[in-house]
Amino acid sequence: MFVALSVAYPLVVYWAMGRFEPRWLAVLLLVLALLRALATRQAVWLVAAAGAAVLAALATVFNQALPLKLYPALINAVLLVVFAASLAFPPTAVERIARLSEPDLPPSGVAYTRRVTQVWCGFFVLNGALALATALWMSDRAWALYNGLIAYGLIGLLFGVEWLVRQRVRAGHRHG
Template structure:
C-alpha cells in the first residue's frame, strides 16, 4: 500500500527540522564567525517554526516539550535578529537542558516517571522492580540535565565560540550517548534472562 504524499512530506519535514536543530550549534558558530548571525537567526527561526508545526511525539509530555523548545527557539532567534545581539543565540542549549530538567524532574512527582512512560510504550506491563529502576534512571537524567545545562551556561558566559560549538554540538551529544549506552548495558544485566 502506497504512503500518501502528505504523510511523506510531513515525515521529511520532521526529519529535516530535527537534523537542522541537532546541528544548531554549528549553524550559530558559522553565522557568528563568518559575520552572518542575522541570516542564521532568521533561517533558524524558520526551522523552529517548521518544527513547531510538524512535530508529533509519542507522549503528550514530549509534544509539550518539543513545542516549548521550538517556541523558545523562535523567540531567541527573533530577539537576536531584532536586537542585533547574536549572543542570544548561544542560550538555546541552556534553555533546552532547563526544559528537559523541568519535564523529567516534574515527572518524579507524578504517578509515573518520564522514563517509565517511555518504557511502557514498548512494554505496557512493568514489574515494581522495573518501575523503581525507571525512577532511578529518570533521576540520573535529571542529574545529567543539571550538569549539561551548567556546562552549556559556562560556554555561553566564557565567550569562546569554538568552545561553545564543541561542547554544545559534540561533547554534550557524546555524553548523552554515553549515558544512554550505560543505562542500556545496566538494564540488560538486571533484566531477567538479560
C-alpha cells in the same frame, strides 16, 4: 533533515557566525523551534518555541550572537522540567518510553525507570549549566565544540551506560 539540522544547530551557527549577521541566524533558530513544536504538537515544545522566539527576537533587535548560543541551555532546561515534572506526576518520562516496548512493566521496572529519570534530570542540570557556561564565558569555538559534539557524546555515553546497567538489573531480577 529537521533532526539533522537540530543536532547540527551549534555547528551551523558557529559556521555562519562569521558569514551572516546574528539577526539573520535568528531566523534559523525560530524556524527550527517552530518546526519541532509543530511536528510534535506537544505543549512543552510550544513553550520551548516561545523561548526560542524570545531568543531570536533578542538576537534580531541587538544583532548579537549570545541569544543564539543560549538555545542549547534552553533545550536542557525544557527537558529538565519535563523529566522533573514526571517525577512529581508519574508515570515518569523514562517509564512512558519503557512501556512502549514493555507495556506490562513490573514494579521493579517502574522503580528502575524512576531512578533513570532522576539520573537524566541530573544530566540535564549538568549539561545545561555547561551549555550556559560555554555561551556566556567561552569562545565561540569552545561553545560549538561542547554543544555540537561533546554534549552529544555525553548523551550517547549515558545511554550506553544505562543500557549496560539495565542488562545487569534485568539479569539480577531473573535470577533473584
